[in-house]
Amino acid sequence: MKYAISGRLYAAICDDEKHIIANTKVRVYRIEQDINMATALTAARSKEVSRGYEENEIKARKSMLLAETETDGSGHYEFEIDGDRHKYNGGAIEVVLHYDKVPGYGQQSTTDPRGFKPFQVLLDVIQPKWRETNTGAAAVWNYTLLRRIWCYILQRLDIWVICGTLLNCESQQPLEGIEVIAMDDDIITDDRLGSDITDSNGKFCIYYRSADFKKTFLSPWINVETTPVFSFDNGPDIYFKFAAGGMEFHAEPTSEAHKPSRKNVGNCLCVRLCLDDAPQGTLDPPAAFYQIGHNRKYHPVLNIDPATGRTTGKAVLSWNEQAFFSTVELRGSLSEELNSNPVEYKFQYAEVPSPGTDISSITTWTDVTPADIAPTVIASRVTQYFPIIEVDYYAIKATGAQVDVPFNGNWIQVPQYNGPGFGIAFDGSLIKLITQNLAGSQVNKSGLIAGNSSAPLEKNRYFVLRMRKREAGNPATEVAAGFSRPLAIFNTVYQNVPQGGSWLPAASSSELGIATVDLQELADGGGCSKLTNTLRVNYTAANPNLGQVSISMSGPGGPHNFEPVVFTTPGEEARGQANYTGTDNTVDPSDVASLPSCSYEVRLTAELNLTNGEQQHHNIWDRVLFCK
Numbered sequence: 001m002k003y004a005i006s007g008r009l010y011a012a013i014c015d016d017e018k019h020i021i022a023n024t025k026v027r028v029y030r031i032e033q034d035i036n037m038a039t040a041l042t043a044a045r046s047k048e049v050s051r052g053y054e055e056n057e058i059k060a061r062k063s064m065l066l067a068e069t070e071t072d073g074s075g076h077y078e079f080e081i082d083g084d085r086h087k088y089n090g091g092a093i094e095v096v097l098h099y100d101k102v103p104g105y106g107q108q109s110t111t112d113p114r115g116f117k118p119f120q121v122l123l124d125v126i127q128p129k130w131r132e133t134n135t136g137a138a139a140v141w142n143y144t145l146l147r148r149i150w151c152y153i154l155q156r157l158d159i160w161v162i163c164g165t166l167l168n169c170e171s172q173q174p175l176e177g178i179e180v181i182a183m184d185d186d187i188i189t190d191d192r193l194g195s196d197i198t199d200s201n202g203k204f205c206i207y208y209r210s211a212d213f214k215k216t217f218l219s220p221w222i223n224v225e226t227t228p229v230f231s232f233d234n235g236p237d238i239y240f241k242f243a244a245g246g247m248e249f250h251a252e253p254t255s256e257a258h259k260p261s262r263k264n265v266g267n268c269l270c271v272r273l274c275l276d277d278a279p280q281g282t283l284d285p286p287a288a289f290y291q292i293g294h295n296r297k298y299h300p301v302l303n304i305d306p307a308t309g310r311t312t313g314k315a316v317l318s319w320n321e322q323a324f325f326s327t328v329e330l331r332g333s334l335s336e337e338l339n340s341n342p343v344e345y346k347f348q349y350a351e352v353p354s355p356g357t358d359i360s361s362i363t364t365w366t367d368v369t370p371a372d373i374a375p376t377v378i379a380s381r382v383t384q385y386f387p388i389i390e391v392d393y394y395a396i397k398a399t400g401a402q403v404d405v406p407f408n409g410n411w412i413q414v415p416q417y418n419g420p421g422f423g424i425a426f427d428g429s430l431i432k433l434i435t436q437n438l439a440g441s442q443v444n445k446s447g448l449i450a451g452n453s454s455a456p457l458e459k460n461r462y463f464v465l466r467m468r469k470r471e472a473g474n475p476a477t478e479v480a481a482g483f484s485r486p487l488a489i490f491n492t493v494y495q496n497v498p499q500g501g502s503w504l505p506a507a508s509s510s511e512l513g514i515a516t517v518d519l520q521e522l523a524d525g526g527g528c529s530k531l532t533n534t535l536r537v538n539y540t541a542a543n544p545n546l547g548q549v550s551i552s553m554s555g556p557g558g559p560h561n562f563e564p565v566v567f568t569t570p571g572e573e574a575r576g577q578a579n580y581t582g583t584d585n586t587v588d589p590s591d592v593a594s595l596p597s598c599s600y601e602v603r604l605t606a607e608l609n610l611t612n613g614e615q616q617h618h619n620i621w622d623r624v625l626f627c628k
Contacts, residue, residue, distance in 0.1 A: 002136035003090060005128055006078035009071055009097075009143055011150035014163045014270035018144055019205065020075030022105065023316055025098040028079065029064045030088060031125065053096065053120040066093065073295065073316060073615055083136070084556075090137060092127045096120040102157050104316035106207035108194070113158035113210075121153055151268035160212075162238065163205040164271035166198050173382075174202025175275060177333040177428050179243040182206045184213040184236035185257035193236065195243075197291070200380070200427050207315075235264040240273060244333060250275060287338070287345050287414070289430060289467035289482030291331040292324075293613020300465065300484030309355030309462050309488030310545070311611065322611040323460050323488035323545045325512060327374050328433050329613055330465065332482060334378065334426040336416055341471040344411040345481060347431060349438060350464045355486045359464055367410040374432040375399060379415050382422045394424070396431065413472060430467070436491045438463055446496035446507050450518035451538030457572050458494075460544050462486040490544060490610060501624035502527040513543035515620045517551075517604035520577065522626060530627045533589040535580035537562060539604050542573040547607030549574040555600035555628075561585050574606075595628045602626070 009026070010018040053061065066086050069079035081088055100118040102110045128139035145153075154161060162182050166175045178198045184191040191213045196204040213236035237257035242250045256262055292298040296319050298311055305312040311322045330347065337343055347368040375397040384390040394415040398404035406413050412431070417424050439461040448454055466483035490512065497509035501518030504527065509516075520536035522529055541549045549567070553560035563578040582591030603623040610617035 001083040001089075003081040003083055003088065003128070003130070004078065004133070004136065004138045005081070005141055006076070006138070007140050007142040008075045009077060009123075009145070010075060011145040012147045013150065013161065013205070013268060014147075017163070017203070019163075020071075020073075021097070021145065022071055022073050022075055023103045023318065024071050025068060025100070026071060026077050026079070027068045027096050027098045027120070028066045028081065029061060029094040029096065030066055030086070031092050031094060051122045053122075055117045055119065058098075058118060058120055068098070073319065090128070090130055092125055094125050095123045095141070095143070097123060097153065099153070099157065102159070104314075105154075105159055105161075106205065106315060107159050107209055108315055109209050109211065110315065110317070116157075119156060121149065147268070151266070155267045158210050159207060160193075160210065160236075160267040160269075161205060161207050162193075162269045162271065163203070164273055166202045166204065166242075167272070167274045169274035169276045171422065172274075173422060173425065174198070174200065176200050176202060176425055177244065178275075180204045180206065180273070181241040181243060181248075182208070183239050183241060183257075185239055185254045186213075186237075190254070191236070193238075197297075197428075200425065235266060238262045238265055238269065238271075240271075242275065287332070287334050287343055287467075287469045287481050289330055289332040289347070289465075289484075291428075292328060292484070292487075293611070294329055294331060294429070295614040296611065297331075298613060300482070300487075304485040304487060306356055306485055309460065309486050310609070318616070319611070321545075322609050322616065323490045324435060324612065325489065325491055325610040325617060326435065326612045328435055329376075330430045330433055330467075331428050332430050332467070333428070334414055334430070336414055336424065338469060338471050339477065341474070341477075342414065342416050343469055344408055344413045344472045345430070345467060345469040346411045347433070348466050348468065351438070352462050352464060352486050355462050355488060357462070357464075357486055359483065359485070362464060365466070368431065368433065369410050370397070370407055372434050372437045373397065374434055376429050376432045377402070377427055378405060378412075378429050379424050379426045381415075381417060381424045408473065411470075411472075433465075435463075435489050439489045440491045440493075442493045442495050444495050445514060446498070448498055448514070448516060448540065449538075450498065450501060450516045450540050451575060451577055452540060453568065453575055454514050454540055454542040454573060457542060457569060458490075458492045458544055460488040460490050463489055488545070494542075497622075499622050501622075503624045503626060509622075511620045512610060512617065513546070513606055513608045513620050514541055515604050515606040515622045516540050517602060517622045517624055519602065519624055519626055522624065528627075531592065532628075533593050535592045535602075537578045537580075537602055537604075538576075539565070539578065540573070540575040541565075541604065541606035542575075543606070543608050543610075544572050545609040546571055546573065547609045549604070549606045551578055551602065551604055553580075553600055553602050556596045556598050557594075559583055563587070592628075597628055599625060599627050 009021040066081045067079040069077050071077045098120050130137040130139050179195050181195040182193040193208040193212050194206040196206045198204045239252045239256040303313045312320050348365040350362045350365050377395045379394040381392045393402045395402040396405045464486050467481040469481040470478040496507040497514050498516050499506045499509050502522035518538045521531050549565045551562045561581045565574050566576040567574045579587045605621045608617040
């Protein structure tokens with residue numbers, strides 16, 4: 001029987017605010033027989049105790065391991081326990097975070113700290129609440145790790161974090177779209193630890209490593225913390241600078257770094273900051289485009305590879321080498337006024353032949369029209385705090401009770417408010433661009449045979465985006481407000497890709513890639529043929545942003561292995577025939593002959609390196625069943 005568990009993992013850092021635990025290995029173990037179950041469950045659920053496992057203990061517990069997976073960029077995980085294989089019947093399990101490397105949590109470097117060894121931290125001992133499914137049983141389990149335990153984990157990984165809230169000192173309203181820059185006050189030179197842009201609640205988190213505040217004139221060969229007053233302290237002394245639209249407008253005095261709460265800080269620091277005056281006019285912050293996606297925060301220039309048009313430079317490695325697809329949120333900052341007059345803005349695009357095209361050579365630009373924009377909330381305003389909070393939301397293509405943001409042709413008119421009470425707070429979202437309108441097409445692959453090439457291979461298209469702003473209705477005041485490098489965009493839908501092989505042939509696939517599989521034995525003898533001594537898998541996977549491609553088999557026996565997948569066009573197409581190699585990775589007919597008489601599933605899975613700025617496109621797959 002199969003047991004599937006999924007959920008999301010979070011960590012509390014400041015004021016119990018949740019932060020996702022992304023790109024982290026999660027393991028589940030069976031409970032040791034000599035543990036008193038009631039005691040274990042009670043202790044774990046108290047959330048006041050935890051324990052770690054060191055390298056030797058991890059090795060000793062290998063036989064108790066039931067499954068392993070990794071959280072994605074949103075903290076989501078999912079794994080499956082083979083109950084028959086592991087002799088597991090749905091009882092209590094132990095869930096741990098497993099660290100055999102330094103994951104990307106937002107810090108720039110993921111190199112292992114000196115002396116690093118694998119370790120684990122217990123999350124909980126749980127009894128999953130199973131529900132029946134067509135394939136077995138499933139359960140959902142979400143968890144938030146305590147601050148002290150999370151900070152212990154970060155310390156082991158040499159990851160330091162500063163989280164906080166930035167408010168207006170007088171109104172206590174959150175300040176959004178402000179870049180908060182953390183500095184370490186040193187006797188030789190002040191170190192820039194990192195920065196983050198505040199969200200709609202004024203929240204920010206800055207991740208860094210100890211090497212970032214131990215820089216000397218001999219770095220990176222010699223790193224040591226140098227404090228203004230020589231001591232044995234080895235943590236940074238923190239003060240902050242503030243910027244908007246790439247322009248610094250305020251800095252705390254370095255004396256702030258000498259206060260007890262800021263001096264020689266630990267690896268987890270919580271702060272509450274305020275500014276007397278947020279930037280005004282063109283610095284409030286200025287209307288500008290400087291981010292793609294809310295979750296992944298791609299800079300439209302710095303995080304775009306000029307050689308490929310794909311994403312690059314993110315600490316979370318899996319966020320790199322991605323082309324864009326679907327609806328993409330273009331983010332930045334807005335101000336109500338330009339030159340003391342109401343402001344309006346628009347986006348334009350230009351298709352170019354290659355990612356290395358010189359942007360200055362572009363002479364023709366096309367406006368993004370209202371039809372190219374999905375509903376987008378760009379601002380809000382608190383209209384009442386007592387007895388209940390009431391908020392007006394300003395949205396492009398407003399729905400329900402939202403306030404509609406009007407257009408002037410293709411220009412978006414920024415909401416204005418000059419009355420009493422609280423002013424307008426901008427969300428950071430500028431537009432949600434429907435990229436299918438720029439680069440959308442369909443291709444019919446109904447004649448494709450698994451194992452053959454899908455040529456002609458589809459290609460990415462490349463688009464430059466730019467933002468323009470002006471005083472409302474005044475063309476003479478139009479100025480640039482941000483641009484991108486050529487972005488690789490792919491929205492071609494492959495129609496009628498054969499699915500189900502000869503077992504259950506269909507042509508219903510409608511995906512942004514190709515994944516089709518068949519068995520040579522079924523193609524030769526018919527979809528209901530029984531296999532005896534051979535098992536040959538014909539496969540084709542294609543997309544111009546093709547990631548990992550794998551063949552797997554479910555059924556008794558095993559482990560089930562196949563010859564390696566062949567990428568005939570690396571990064572674009574994998575195709576061919578793979579023989580079953582059984583448990584020893586050699587092609588031996590006796591491996592197939594010795595399989596138990598039963599039904600089996602062969603599955604082809606293909607990864608698409610496509611992102612909408614928030615998450616990666618789901619994997620695509622095809623399967624074929626057979627009887628032995």
